[in-house]
Amino acid sequence: AFGSFSAMLNKQARHPAMLVYLDNYISRAAPQRQLEEAAQRALFSTRDFGAVMEAIDIEKMKGINENYARELMELHTLGVDNHYTQEDVITVANILTGWTVQQNPKEPIVFEFRKDMHASEPRVLLSKRVPSIPANPEMEGQYVLNMLVSHPGTAKFISYKLCRHLVSDDPSAEL
Known part of the structure; x- marks a missing residue:
């Protein structure tokens, strides 16, 4: 069993290697x-x-740092220039501020959410309002991940990538 796309996206979004490599660990208000x-x-x-x-x-x-937000949308969910704008990239980057890594040299590097690094202002993503969750702002990022997973553009983009990998380099539109 491979699990779900949603579970995989959630794991990679919180993985220290991803957060460090794409500079989200330093992204902050x-x-x-x-x-x-x-x-x-x-x-x-x-x-x-x-x-x-x-x-x-x-x-x-x-x-904020837009690197991870852009890759999340371009490579992991919607595809390049597919359904989103530069403003949407900035919105995702703002919402994911505070998604960082624990920086204790005596401990393994693990995901950590830091409220003091989080930008909390009203936001709109893909023409929809993203709710502010002051009691648990990490959940704003979870809300965004869920939005991206359930977006029709993600299904189309990921399906196309799977068809290219498993069926043909140039799959037909019917696939």
Whole structure:
């Protein structure tokens, strides 16, 4: 038994290798204004090495990364330029902020959801509103995965890929 496409997509979406390779582990809501101000102050303070290092870390934590969101839509679900726009890619990237990896060098690398990295604002994906779930924002990402799995464009794209792999390099439309 191979399981379902939905289960496979959910596993890969939370797999540390996927999150790291496609940079989702660093994708986050932009730091609050106070953090940015603290970073600027620390950058100009040459006496406090710790403050400078903290400022550098804060500086690295600006904004979303679209790599994983784009690959999720292009390669794993809908296909290239199929049913979605650049705005949809940005929306998925925003919703998946906080999907990262545990960064404890003494432990195996595993999936971790970090609420402090999550961007939580109202969103529309594929012309449908994605609900905000403040009590458990990780579920917003799950909602998106479910949307993509059940989208007719995903069925068509994945079916075509399977036909190309199993039947013919150029399968007929009837297949």
